[in-house]
């Protein structure tokens with residue numbers, strides 16, 4: 182059966198301002214809880230990360246993706262969600278590879294993954310500074326969620342931030358969706374196919390006018406592929422950070438906070454067909470941390486086991502689908518390659 186999906190073109194994701202954070206804390210917690218129990222997505226403004234630092238992160242990303250493929254391929258995606266991939270992330274929802282390339286970076290165990298200074302001088306220092314800034318802001322927001330859920334304030338901070346033992350799994354993903362100038366794609370192809378993130382909290386940076394992100398609220402139970410049928414457009418603005426709840430926080434909140442399906446569509450007829458760059462920071466549970474909600478709706482599970490099970494579910498989802506044929510005018514990335522893999526998130 183084909184389900185008809187409507188698209189809601191209104192800017193429909195609430196914007197939450199963090200100005201005067203300490204004085205407005207209670208109000209901000211209410212707004213975060215309201216957005217996350219209903220939609221699972223919201224944007225942040227007046228968030229305190231300087232515009233200049235965000236611009237620098239995008240400049241870094243563009244410098245990296247402008248390197249020849251054989252240079253980027255020196256640091257390929259490993260089994261731990263670190264490194265570079267191009268056209269290799271298949272979503273169970275589509276069976277096709279996302280029309281993109283991405284670079285995954287973490288705080289620990291990154292030996293052999295950082296591009297060398299000869300290939301891109303200063304990459305590691307600039308990337309780590311940005312990751313630290315986004316993690317710091319994430320901690321502020323995650324503390325609000327802990328308080329809103331009646332959990333100890335440090336639950337998600339201790340749950341995601343490495344205290345110095347090298348077990349962080351949080352990931353910065355630089356994303357480059359290629360220009361689709363002169364290319365036609367079938368309706369099975371997406372810049373990023375519909376999916377829910379596996380993490381606690383995602384923070385996503387976009388550039389003005391580089392749109393296409395859509396979200397579909399209505400998921401009731403963590404881990405299933407069911408969702409509502411109205412896709413809401415999220416405006417692309419460089420002054421707002423798009424935040425969403427991931428599956429780990431949905432489970433940690435006994436399904437109160439929603440990890441919502443989202444996707445990035447290809448440009449429609451008449452829309453700009455140039456490239457799109459975005460940057461996502463995934464706050465992941467540390468490997469040995471136990472995830473369990475206050476009401477114990479689900480059995481306890483460690484961060485490592487959670488990811489393992491989520492990847493298994495994705496693999497089964499992909500195996501159950503079938504890979505479509507290539508698009509009408511062959512796009513460089515369009516056909517899913519034999520090396521296509523499942524990445525985390």
Ligand SMILES: O=C(O)CCC(=O)C(=O)O
Nearest residue numbers: 356373394445459461526
């Ligand atoms: O690029 C975007 O806007 C979204 C990317 C995303 O959802 C992901 O990488 O998980």
Ligand SMILES: [Fe+2]
Nearest residue numbers: 377378443526
């Ligand atoms: Fe995502």
